[in-house]
Amino acid sequence: MTYREAIEFLETLYDSEKEIKPRYPDSLDEYYAFLELLGNPQEGLRGFHIAGTKGKGSTAYILSEILKSQGYRVGLFLSPHIFDIRERIQINGEWIGEADFARHMEKIKPYVRARGWRSVFEILTTMAFLHFKEKEVDFCVFEVGLGGRLDATNVIRVEDGIITSISLDHTHVLGDTVEEIAREKCGIIKEGMRIISQPQRRSVERIIRKMVREKKAGVYFLGEEIPFEVVRASLNGTEFYFADRKYTVSLIGRHQALNVGVALASADMAGVVEDEEKIEEALKNLSFPGRFQILKDDPLIIADGAHNVDSARRLKETVEEVLGENVSLIYGSLRRKDVRGILGVLKDIAKEIYFVPVNSPRSHTPEHLKEEAEVVRISGEVCETLERALSFASRNPPVLITGSLYLCAEAVKLFSAPPVPRRP
Template identity: 35%
Template sequence: MFDTYEQAIDWIHARLRLGIKPGLSRMEWMLERLDHPERRIKTIHIGGTNGKGSTVTFLRSILQSAGYRVGTFTSPYFEQFNERISINGQPINDQELIELTNVIKPLADELDQTELGGPTEFEVITAMSLYYFAKMTPVDVAIYEVGLGGRFDSTNVIHPLLSIITSIGLDHTAILGDTYEEIAFEKAGIIKNGVSVITGVKQPEALNVIRKKAIEGKSPLYHLGDEFSTSSRESLKRGEQFSFSSMFGQIQKLETSMIGSHQVDNAACAVMASQVLANYYSFMIDEEHIREGLTQAYWPGRLEILSENPLVLIDGAHNEEGINALAREINSRYADKKISILFAALKDKKLDKMIATLEEAADQLTFTTFDFPRAASVEELMEVGSNSGNKNIAVDYRSYLDKKINELNKDEILIVTGSLYFLSEAKPFIMNVLKNK
């Protein structure tokens, strides 16, 4: 058993060797042995290609503003591992993580010896979170972010009050399929019979899959653009403003503290979820809680401005849809600026369209890499792009950032983007450079 935080974390990370093992049998086995903690918690399930984490944050912040104690299970972490299991935005402490690991390890050891095989890292952490929210530190409601897909994701053992599918994009195609319909089918796997579904999905072919699943399960469906909508969108200096409308009423001039038109869609899904909870599940949520929740919601690494002078922004755009959203914001917000982009990515991503979009958006595009097993090398990134003259490489991103930040002019913006794993490593360094500038 574990006595220190380091021992616990090392054991959890060691489960990564088992990779991704779709299916719920190992989770069901562990939850049976834990006396089914998932049945003791009110939950909300959020899936989708992009926007999951932001929607979790918007909804958590609204519920917290209404006075509820809200657990969240998210991935990946940005600054510390403990973030993955949080209450009211506060990560569990190191001692709690040690205790949780000591609860789950004997079960993992036993599972290792069965025909089901040992649980993966994600399955271990999911089981830890369910036990934590149900038995160690009970919450009023827990919001669960899907890890990968939905149908066979380890979080799909919960029976939520409602499900949210934020968006569909061509990511993780080797596992989920390479068409919008195939990926939507996997995401729609979180829909439970009779449980309301909220979605911001835009592609008609993907929406048809979700709609069919909802009809089959007699699950009420609320689609952004039909059952609820936004209007009067306006970009603010550090956020967005919009009005919201649904069958439950209208709310004028809501404001978010997160940048991007896509964040308006995510916020709208969260507002709709809060209205469903208020009208059908007796949650005491008023307009003031929605307003306060949206303005106070903060999710690191999503079009996050780290400094205005010099202008430095980071964004975890790690797939085609994320890069497209970033490019739209660059064009609308910073058309008068010279755009310098530093980009690092994982080699298992579809990089060609991502890099082509960045080349078009940037005046100067620099490729870099970082210490991560799946990170693409600078050479691999350079090979993907065109032969345009606005590209170069930075083998050591720290040296590049130190020099670049100290040389930035007022008419220039530095955008650091790509893998969230890269951003979580780079952000503390950037903050230190800015502090010492």
């Protein structure tokens, strides 16, 4: 099987990321049965499992870089991708090679129809298991795709888990309240695990602590059991104190300090931190696409994947602290997002707004976004492409592109060539 044939086969499978009304399994039983046909590649992997509404991708990346700085061989599984589907499966920052991708797919393909329908996400998760086991990684870091309890990544049995900020998102699947969503996210908690959590609203913290007790696990909250304080954020990065030691991270925004904090705590609890100076150096050189990412300096153009009300609030706070002035806002969104709520937050930092489509079958039209905005008395201009919106917004910088990580991916591609990964 060639790489192209592997991609073509993958494209025949169900992909929830492309569906307007995605469907999800009601149990993991069939997926477990499928993995058994492949020899249970998920077993025996040592690592970390990360769930949450916002920040789990950044946290997974940060944790992998911390582990790498300590000399470990680290597998990282992320979603979605920015440049290439292979970037979802990495070892020490190197994407899975085309030959390995094709070879693993050839092994997986005969079993795909054997145990019910298998999704693209499940197949990629399975490929990550196979790849990490074959390459004998020291640790693997898995970002949950959606929820936690019924996510394909939840078949792994690891000792360490992280729960990032929990808020309303994907309510059509996970539940209508933040408490229901928290219960789904806490589905990753298993007996004896060490759980590190970011600060949560009181009702969510109670649920996490209750589920930890039920599973006879342990939990440590940043800012409570774990000393932590953010100092400041600027265009040069973010400063914070963790366990009485001052750190600077190149990622921008107080929320990124929280992501680094739980990653540091989890690595420390796992007993893998040996050289703190190497960690400090690694944190100063982090770069993760679509997270308050500076795409251009003059005029200043920034991309951020905020796509729910909570992340919009964090984005607003970052703009106010870091930029100190309002922005020309370019906004695009997928369906089933709280457009009115998000724009209700971002309007306070916007001097003008341009509505654009997102490169996805699930995209709202710019016209619909404009109509939604007008309901809450927000005006803006419709643009048929991101490029056209940029041509207008760039005349009145700074420019902020937001509303969807998929939109950020389009923006990143406009301003930078994709990285050329080395083959592992």
